[in-house]
Amino acid sequence: MSKTILLVSGAAPPIIDGVGHYTARLLETLRAARPGWRWVWLTRKARWFHRPIASFRGVRIVRPAHGWYGAAPWLAGRVVRWVRPDLLHIQEQTHSFYETDAAIRIAHSARCPVVTTLHEFHGELPSCRHTVALVERSAAVITNDGRTGRRCAEATGREPDAIWWSPSNVPPLEGASRPRTKPGLVTTFGHINALKALDAVFAGLVQLNHRRPGVRWQLIGPVPAPRERYTELLRSPWVEFAGPWPDLYDMRLRRALAETHVMLLPFLDGATTRRGTLQAAWAFGLPVVTTAPELTEDAIVPEWNCLLVEPRDAVAWAGAVERILTDPALEARLRAGSAETARKYSWNQLASLHLSLYDRLLGASA
Incomplete structure (x- = not known):
């Protein structure tokens, strides 16, 4: 009926x-x-x-x-x-x-x-x-x-x-429609605001770029006023503000996510399964670096579908990204873990x- x-x-x-x-x-x-x-x-x-x-x-x-x-x-x-x-x-x-x-x-x-x-x-x-x-x-x-x-x-x-x-609000690209990964491209997806440890990530990536030139940071999401808070980010030639896209089916957004080498999600209050941006990273099969959840969550498994760091530790952000960029086996394991988690959730x-x-x-x- x-x-x-x-x-x-x-x-x-x-x-x-x-x-x-x-x-x-x-x-x-x-x-x-x-x-x-x-x-x-x-x-x-x-x-x-x-x-x-x-x-x-x-x-x-x-x-x-x-x-x-x-x-x-x-x-x-x-x-x-x-x-x-x-x-x-x-x-x-x-x-x-x-x-x-x-x-x-x-x-x-x-x-x-x-x-x-x-x-x-x-x-x-x-x-x-x-x-x-x-x-x-x-x-x-x-x-x-x-x-x-x-x-x-x-x-x-x-x-x-x-x-x-x-789950992810952004449909992943599959098969021949998926572009190749851009080496060294790290992405942060979601609202760009004070609830994320962006300053620590930026400081860590500055350190990493001194050791490994060519790392680029792509930020996808709305930036609240006043934008002056992000002046240093905006002036950095290796940082790009690539959003927002109100239409989450937009192929430009989906390609930008698919081309990502490492996803960085610096939540000050921790990752959880309600985070659509974390679920999007898993759905696209991306290696993820994020912060520990407030409560233990079965879906979040360090060294399998993510690496966890302290939100305000710039050295830890740089080290986690460098591990993924230099360890193909780790990258492959994180990608496989992300894809498997997305299928389950x-x-x-x-x-x-x-x-x-x-x-x-x-x-x-x-």
Whole structure:
């Protein structure tokens, strides 16, 4: 029997937002797995003049407002009543909803089971009370890494029903379409901001370039204002800002990732399976240097699918990159580990888990 599933996110492409891109890929995969079901996406407009109803890769997308203030949550609730879903699934990321109560108000407008995926949990923010209320309203709660699950349990007293992951939002290039690796090209992918130890990476690569001239650093992602913080990077002839690309299917982006020799992901708060950029590096089969997760994660295996360094240790960044550039066996092992991890934590696997959960909840509510 056909079912109507309504997914909700605070943003959607072309807005550069990891959760929005995640929702797009999830819907695409779910629709392919269950083509007989009706899939609808509720989100906001990227521009005020965008049409309120459109189609995104075959999925109906409803955008009643440009933001989440004022009447926007009420309008979104009216959409829920109009769509009449059998199940409502909210992708919760408080910044995507402008730290408002929009998500919980949308949940309260539903007359069906509510599933919530917590992409982050910001217990330090006043808006955390809205996330807590959303968890209490939900029939099932998913987190996409163990740290978010722990924070949820500490703040709400409820353990998540499932701890899953966020696969790569960028489709890898395969076979003849994949370009050759550019020797010495290291890449950092994602938002360029103070949450990453970019200064330490830069200092380490300066040291490495003295020993091994020819190393180049490619940064792909939006740079926040003020750009003056990155003046030294911008002036370095071996550093290139190559993004951002709002369209993650853009062949220029995919080629830039495929040509990468080493991926550097200097998270100050550690790598986790919710990091779409880490998953992208694995999906492209790249050697990865990153930082240790706050909690142990089975997917992150040092010396197999990544090398781990202290985030602010410039010498360690230089040493890890040099190891990969000079040790073909290590490079091959890391590439194989990345590819194997990506297969295990794929969109198809994640969609299968979602459909099993939906079936269980829909059966219970029948």
